[in-house]
Amino acid sequence: MILEPVSLTLEPADAEPIDVVVVGAGQGGLSAAYHLHRRGFVPAGTDRDGPVSGTFIVLDQDPEPGGAWRHRWDSLRMGTVNGIHELPGLPVPTAGDDERANAVLPAYFAEYERRFDIRVRRPVSARSVARVTGEDGPGLAVATTAGTYLASYVVNATGTWTRPHWPYYPGMERFRGQQVHVHDYRRAEDFAGQRVVVVGAGVSAVQLLDEISRVTDTFWVTRREPQWVRSEFDIPARVAAIQGVADRVARGLPAGSVVSITGMLWSAAAQAAQDRGVLVRHPMFRRLEENGLRMPDGSFEPADVILWATGFRPALDHLAPLRLRTHSGGIRVVDSRSVDEPRLFLVGYGPTQSTVGANRAGRLIAATVAGELRRGVRQRPHGGEQERPNVRVLSAR
């Protein structure tokens, strides 16, 4: 069941019209911007001879290009990432396996923004997105640290990096050692001489277990036995996995990870950890105590550090005024579009939460928006089309 939407009335202001506000300049946001550009949209505030399809802006809260990649730990190398799908129109530069992903990919994103003249406004953080009624008709107001924009469409591409997921376990507050989420992990050497418990069954957990166990003692716990997949997924298996996630988000269920559906691909890190005898999975502990873990069989395991490799959640808090959350905790999304607020698109959510998925979503969204603007229609909450509003920036930097 969906709660009633919030609607505000804003004072109109004379300013340039904005058709599409893209929030986030990671893989998803840049891909959407590229396809908008290709379909004849121009960055708001620029002059162009000839007809244009509309205007757009891209906002990002980080001071520099790179999306989440610029924040990832130094030991994540180009040889150990899962495979980066290129941004549309520009190949990923050739890089050695040993080069840092948090250097190569931000440089690539920066070059991309230059090459395609994507004028990202940064650092600008979106604080809230709400339905508004202005002099020119309804729209979506994007309140940011640099003013409020009123737009016909919002493309939300804010990723997950800013929302690390910490599950709660009894005794977390009593534990005297250090608790770190993967979000804040820097390097294995920081834990030298300490006993590190790695929690989680995903790609990061296994990579970091391999890495940390080279310098210190580790203990690996997961809620469920990992389901290893020994060979590359074939295409039908991949399509089925992504369709499974798409079906979930269409019903408003939390997206879940593709890995939870496909199982974990047996990686070089898994092999290396197994070869050194450290890929030994234990069941999740019952509780944390001052100096370690109480296991389900009552035994005690000493611990100095708990590394929570327990994933991330979509960074969607700023969408709260739209009240799109279902009772199951998700947002109903079909083909990257919110079912309950069709002026909102989500890239990097559910089935598009990968570099390849983000690219596809960007193309689809640009085509859809261009088509609707060309036909002179606008979307209303809960579906239905009406004549397009004139949209304006109410105030901006």
Ligand SMILES: Cc1cc2nc3c(=O)[nH]c(=O)nc-3n(C[C@H](O)[C@H](O)[C@H](O)COP(=O)(O)OP(=O)(O)OC[C@H]3O[C@@H](n4cnc5c(N)ncnc54)[C@H](O)[C@@H]3O)c2cc1C
């Ligand atoms: C540890 C880890 C490793 C991964 N490795 C791979 C891999 O090897 N291959 C792969 O395909 N995928 C990988 N992924 C998935 C990966 O996150 C995506 O493929 C891709 O980086 C997501 O791009 P995005 O544009 O959705 O998000 P991001 O790259 O996170 O970009 C989101 C952008 O939005 C901005 N932003 C956030 N909130 C706001 C706001 N309120 N206002 C303004 N701006 C905001 C952020 O500053 C950021 O620049 C990995 C994920 C994690 C967590």
